[in-house]
Amino acid sequence: MRQCYLILFGLFTCLPAMALTFQTRLESVEWKVEGDQFECRLIQPITDFGSGAFVRRAGEQAVFRLNAYNSMLGEGSATLLAAAAPWQPGRGDISLGAVRIGRGQVLFNSSQSQAGGLFRGLLEGRSPVVRHYSREGQVSEVRLLPVKFRQAYADYEACTVKLLPRNFEQVRQSRIGFPGSGTELDAQARNSLQVVVDYLKADPTVNHVFLDGYSDNTGNRLTNRELSRRRALAVMDYFKENGLQESQITLRFHGEQYPLAANTSAVNRAKNRRVSVRLERLPVPEKSVPITSTTSSSEVR
Template identity: 45%
Template sequence: MEIVVRRMYCALLLGVALPVQAITFQTRMEEVEWTVEGDQFECRMAQPVSGYGQAVFVRRAGERPVFQLEATSNLMQPGQAQLFNDPPPWRHNLRASVLGAALVENGPVTLRASQQQAGQMLAGLASGMHPTIQRAAWASAVESVRVVVSSVGYQQAWTEFQTCAGGLLPLNFDQVSRSVVSFASGGSRLTDEAKALLDTALVYIKADEDIGVIQLDGHSDNLGDRLTNRELSRQRALAVRDYLMEQGVEEDLFTMRFHGESYPVATNASNSGRQQNRRVTLRLEKN
């Protein structure tokens, strides 16, 4: 690898035209290794890529896996990279499949691929294919950089990754922080559906010791007068707080605001819009 890169730079300095070719970063087959680590919040399955960094599949609680490329030495230009599932040299009966594009950026995480692309990569690895990322090199418009993820040893790593995923919480921090508890018209009683939502959020709240604030914002639709609606939004926020406290959440974690009808998220001209506006939003902040 060093010889290829050194030759490329020397040729550029001398003004010699280079043929279109790829600088390939790939770990030798006998040196490929996977590592799997994680906790109840996130699982990571990583493969070091010689000379480049590492390829990582990340699965957060409540989500499907995504793929990211982490660079210690990145020669790719920022911009759209192409993703492929390439067959290994000894699988002549297989053809490469294009997985689309993903953005190369500066920084330690060079590229992030979508959940759909990560799923296609994982399926490719399971069938013996090598997920490959290709992008133009920094040093030359006619040279490209290829990073290849090997399928060697994948099945054992996948088994460990699945075991880790089985211990993940049902939701992650971002998902809990988007929780919206709905209420019936004119009411502040928690429905069974609302309690089920809060029970799921509770699993995360109790697991994450770094949570320092639980922000509750009460809202109403515009039926009735403003003072009544503000009081109704207060009663709704209190209902959520009291339920969480009954399940063991400390009172000093809560901050509450009561907005009445001031901040609708949908039109109050329809039943469905008013239903969306009768709500308490839950936000988390970490210490």
């Protein structure tokens, strides 16, 4: 059963019976763009509810996030729609699939493909809609409006151009390979290390690098241990050349220990010739303040 209502911004439309709709009045709609090198956000505040936001982290595509001050939707499954506007007769809503409503301020994060569908819908004048059905048959909707979207989207796109190529989770652990039997960094290794260097320069909270060198089982153990040391040193030198202090680097070498694959073929042995790079945020020790004793003038002889 469907009934027709005057929605908050004054347009006549039809929704399922008993629908409770949250959205901002047409004349009050705004989009906000926020961000830095690590994350860009395109946000529409929703009156008396919270906000809907597209969030794109460095190294990833955007997701759509629904935030609530005090959600009245309730937990459970909801449908995500790119809904046709009432002034677009003959156009049906596009269902983008289900999302799972949870507790807390962030009710859900959509998939990247769902966010892409919402972007396309907004550029066509459609509204992102979250529709939730309670067990009692109550229908609740949260709706964003496409008003003023194109300019905000252009600003958001300008923000995403400045994002780093990778986020912390993506650069936190990496593997630098040595396809040959030597200790020199090839072009691929340098490119991989440069991504890590760029992140370290952008995020001063990441203040320590752990390097672990390895070899295959070709040769004797002493030779392999020395090769693993020299490979780790080659990576350390690259970081030092790019501004990292040696005190920020912990270097270890393990020879042929801890292989990634059995040393039974040339391909497997190449996998084992490597340096593992791990980034950490270590607490910075507080500088101690020297205790100064004072003597009153009455004690001076």
